[in-house]
Amino acid sequence: MSKVLQICTHSGSFHADEALAVYMLRLLPRFRYAKLVRSRNQLDWEASDVVVDVSGKYDAVKYFDHHQREFSTTFNEKYKTKLSSAGLVYKHFGREIISTVIALDETNAEDKVKLDYLYDKIYSDFIEAVDANDNGIDMYENKDSLTPRFKDKNFTIAGMISNLNPSWESDATDHDFDRQFEIASNLIGDAFFKYLTYMGNSFLKAKQYVIDAFKTRYEVDSSGKILLLPRFIPWKEHLFNVEEENNANGEILYVLFPDSNSNWRIAAVPLSSTSFDSRKKLPEPWRGLRDEELSKATGIDGCVFIHAAGFIGGTSSKDGALQLAKMALN
Numbered sequence: 001m002s003k004v005l006q007i008c009t010h011s012g013s014f015h016a017d018e019a020l021a022v023y024m025l026r027l028l029p030r031f032r033y034a035k036l037v038r039s040r041n042q043l044d045w046e047a048s049d050v051v052v053d054v055s056g057k058y059d060a061v062k063y064f065d066h067h068q069r070e071f072s073t074t075f076n077e078k079y080k081t082k083l084s085s086a087g088l089v090y091k092h093f094g095r096e097i098i099s100t101v102i103a104l105d106e107t108n109a110e111d112k113v114k115l116d117y118l119y120d121k122i123y124s125d126f127i128e129a130v131d132a133n134d135n136g137i138d139m140y141e142n143k144d145s146l147t148p149r150f151k152d153k154n155f156t157i158a159g160m161i162s163n164l165n166p167s168w169e170s171d172a173t174d175h176d177f178d179r180q181f182e183i184a185s186n187l188i189g190d191a192f193f194k195y196l197t198y199m200g201n202s203f204l205k206a207k208q209y210v211i212d213a214f215k216t217r218y219e220v221d222s223s224g225k226i227l228l229l230p231r232f233i234p235w236k237e238h239l240f241n242v243e244e245e246n247n248a249n250g251e252i253l254y255v256l257f258p259d260s261n262s263n264w265r266i267a268a269v270p271l272s273s274t275s276f277d278s279r280k281k282l283p284e285p286w287r288g289l290r291d292e293e294l295s296k297a298t299g300i301d302g303c304v305f306i307h308a309a310g311f312i313g314g315t316s317s318k319d320g321a322l323q324l325a326k327m328a329l330n
Helices: 016-026 042-047 085-102 109-134 158-163 174-215 236-245 291-298 318-329
Strands: 006-009 035-038 050-052 226-228 254-258 264-268 303-306 312-315
Touching: 006 016, 006 042, 016 050, 016 085, 016 109, 016 158, 016 174, 035 174, 050 085, 085 109, 085 174, 109 174, 158 174, 174 226, 174 236, 226 318, 254 318, 264 318, 291 303, 291 318, 312 318
Parallel strands: 006 035, 006 050, 226 254
Antiparallel strands: 254 264, 264 312, 303 312
């Protein structure tokens, strides 16, 4: 019978970073059934196979703590956020975790491209906010800054983790803290797992739709500025990547796709994947109009709406959406 491996983190109050670090380790086959010990006793550290967020050591093999005075490790030279135990575990085991969950083979050239992308993307969109939160790093460098240091859209869970700690009034025992830690680890771990599987199994597949639409854009309109998608997909980030890969930054102005109600949408391409400001908004005279009023203003039958901010609109047909887009270009 093979040895049962042991993961160790500190006892007492817990935080999001070690809760996620433990969960990520358990995604690896060799740690799936590992025993978890929560202790500040050096003998327990020495008896464990991996130690996270405690011990005052970081050797990238067994010890993954970030509390040392001299510690300043970041994910790579691209990032400035100091790592927490979650970032340390992800930095050294992240590629293996992704390969295990998404079933990617790093020796396969196509899989390696996907793995490289996911490894950085998952850190940027999920793990970095955990690191920043645990290290007390504000999202903005100063009160006048408009540029965030990191993304936090997937990290509104930190307070939930903190609130899972037993109350100071409860005279909680180590057993009480350990029980709540397992709940916390599963809570943040499930969020991480769902995001990872979505990115690896769904989000990446959407890129091919954008690639195909980009190749045929001149068949849609001679300007080459309109992209026609056969179905709704998460297209924004992929479009920016495809444009960059083809030295066509900023060329696409409108994207057309069917919605869930059998209507069609016309979306103005944003300045960035998270911006509501657009490269070329839909014409101001159309904004805020609906149905017959909009059809009358545009001369196109079957119009449904144009948002007051001019970043999206709808029609009852693909042909109507394409007509709107061509008119909007001019």
